Amino acid sequence: MEQNLQRRSGVALWRQIADSISSDIVRNIQDPNGKLPGEIALAARYGVNRHTVRTALRALSEQGLLETRHGDGTYVLRKPHVVYPLGRRTRFSDGIGDQAGAKRGRLVSSMLEPAETNVALGLALHPGTQVLRLDTISEADGYPMTRSTSWFDAGRFATMADFFSRTGSITAALKHYGIEDYFRKSTRIHARHATTAEIAELKLSAGAIVLVTHAVNATPEGEPLQYSITRFPADKVTLSIETDIAQ
Amino acid sequence: MEQNLQRRSGVALWRQIADSISSDIVRNIQDPNGKLPGEIALAARYGVNRHTVRTALRALSEQGLLETRHGDGTYVLRKPHVVYPLGRRTRFSDGIGDQAGAKRGRLVSSMLEPAETNVALGLALHPGTQVLRLDTISEADGYPMTRSTSWFDAGRFATMADFFSRTGSITAALKHYGIEDYFRKSTRIHARHATTAEIAELKLSAGAIVLVTHAVNATPEGEPLQYSITRFPADKVTLSIETDIAQ
DNA sequence: CAAATATGTCTATTCGTATAGACAACCAAA
DNA sequence: TTTGGTTGTCTATACGAATAGACATATTTG
Numbered sequence A, B: 001m002e003q004n005l006q007r008r009s010g011v012a013l014w015r016q017i018a019d020s021i022s023s024d025i026v027r028n029i030q031d032p033n034g035k036l037p038g039e040i041a042l043a044a045r046y047g048v049n050r051h052t053v054r055t056a057l058r059a060l061s062e063q064g065l066l067e068t069r070h071g072d073g074t075y076v077l078r079k080p081h082v083v084y085p086l087g088r089r090t091r092f093s094d095g096i097g098d099q100a101g102a103k104r105g106r107l108v109s110s111m112l113e114p115a116e117t118n119v120a121l122g123l124a125l126h127p128g129t130q131v132l133r134l135d136t137i138s139e140a141d142g143y144p145m146t147r148s149t150s151w152f153d154a155g156r157f158a159t160m161a162d163f164f165s166r167t168g169s170i171t172a173a174l175k176h177y178g179i180e181d182y183f184r185k186s187t188r189i190h191a192r193h194a195t196t197a198e199i200a201e202l203k204l205s206a207g208a209i210v211l212v213t214h215a216v217n218a219t220p221e222g223e224p225l226q227y228s229i230t231r232f233p234a235d236k237v238t239l240s241i242e243t244d245i246a247q
Numbered sequence C: 001c002a003a004a005t006a007t008g009t010c011t012a013t014t015c016g017t018a019t020a021g022a023c024a025a026c027c028a029a030a
Numbered sequence D: 001t002t003t004g005g006t007t008g009t010c011t012a013t014a015c016g017a018a019t020a021g022a023c024a025t026a027t028t029t030g
Helices: A012-027 A040-047 A052-063 A092-096 A117-122 A160-167 A172-173 A198-201 B011-023 B038-044 B052-064 B092-096 B117-123 B160-167 B170-175 B194-201
Strands: A066-069 A073-076 A082-084 A105-114 A130-139 A143-153 A183-193 A209-218 A224-233 A237-242 B068-071 B074-078 B082-085 B107-113 B130-140 B143-153 B183-193 B209-218 B224-233 B237-242
Touching: A012 A040, A012 A052, A012 A117, A012 B183, A040 A052, A052 A066, A052 B011, A073 A198, A073 B194, A082 A143, A105 A160, A117 A209, A130 A160, A143 A198, A160 A172, A160 B130, A183 B011, A183 B209, A209 A237, A209 B183, B011 B038, B011 B052, B038 B052, B052 B068, B082 B143, B107 B160, B117 B209, B130 B160, B143 B194, B160 B170, B209 B237, B224 B237
Parallel strands: A082 A237, B082 B237
Antiparallel strands: A066 A073, A105 A130, A130 A143, A143 A224, A183 A209, A183 B237, A209 A224, A237 B183, B068 B074, B107 B130, B130 B143, B143 B224, B183 B209, B209 B224
16 A cells, blocks of 8 residues: 555545556556556555546546456556657657657647747747747657647748648758757746646546646757747656766 | 636646646736735636635645735735756756745755665666665745755765755765766656655645656766655746757 | 456445535725 | 725535445456
8 A cells, every 4th residue: 555645635536546557557567468456456555445446547548548358457558658858959759769659740730920928038039020830749659749839930930831741840841941950949847737628639638747848949059940838748758858978 | 717627637626726826827927916816806717616716725825825815815925936957067056046045955864775776777886785865855935845865875975964964965965075076967857746745845735746857966977976856846846958059 | 167356337425526605704995 | 984896604505536335247267
């Protein structure tokens, strides 16, 4: 019984258990076939009723993470945890490439809009300047891993959306504008509960936690190119920073 | 009415509202005196009953973030949001120093124990080697901002705990061993719900989210010195990475 | 096949969450 | 002092969350 659960917290026990199973149990599974401990064993471990565990397992099954077999047990369908590097030259495809299968970005929508304060600040533009907004979803292993909104100076990158749709890559799209290289200039990270829209787009179970990064990408000269807000499912993603000490 | 709340999610509406107020509203307050919108206005904005908003406000008041004045309104007592830099040479006191008042670490406990897999891997030791474990809490502005557990090679840093207690600083303690400089070698970041212990130690409201970093600090030569797991209250802390492009 | 073990379903009860409305108590400004 | 707006408290109701126990049904193993 690992008494890590809190009652009367505003977060239901079944949700805490679902988070725990998704982020801990699944990664430390001993069974070679990916079989989870039984419902009764899990109930004992968390110190709750078996029905509460079942609610958690049902949520994860509906999410596609687990499969329960009547009379047999519960099995892990996939181990969705990936490490996402936040290095200075990180690209999504670079980082995830060796950990999962498919890795292209998919354009959800694009539009022109006036820059809000944050965006203008990040891109070093005046607030209200027209900017191009791209909403994208990236997948790893067929499952959504990032939900990203990016802004670009509309005066310069008006047709970004077309290039991105064709290639599924910001890097490739920027090459059409003669930008051969760019860098992660600054990144801010926080975490919160997922919104309704994020639940749907990232195929999360309701009440899940998302990691959120606000990043500015820039040319080697430091000129801002892209301001982006990216949301990761916290139970499936660990962000990683590797520092080159001898720099 | 910003319909960002989800029902039947396993996360109570009052908790979602508390998180939202803590991380959004408080930062974007218009009123110069730090007065929040009224309960009825908030209820309308979130599309919930006034009593639900009151539950959220009560949680934040008990946490010390807000103060409600009968017949007047609700006021922000402190804006607890700090940006915590994760640069390669970051020290806690360096990063938080200019954003808040007090900033020293406090030793909660220290002990010798055999290194577990993660710790051994991070410190490049064999699993089971004796390591010194320090449990510390750092505060900014009088409020807990980090809850950290660090491990050091016990053969080398046996009396770390004493030095740390006296100075409240890992950096200072390491100097006693002739280590003038050290660097953040690698950092991994994820997020989850806070445990019961973390609720108490970080003075969180129950059900809060914590950002968790697993970091290895090393000498300039790359020799691992410290493996640490640090937990930050997600509603009060944003982690930040600034990259020096021209490096 | 039989036994042991696992998940699936059902009923019942208790407590936390959320809504609804009414009214009291209090404060600030006209 | 009066008025309007705000928080505080109370009652009532409905539903979700969690517990408890019993039993059905399916699978695996001996």
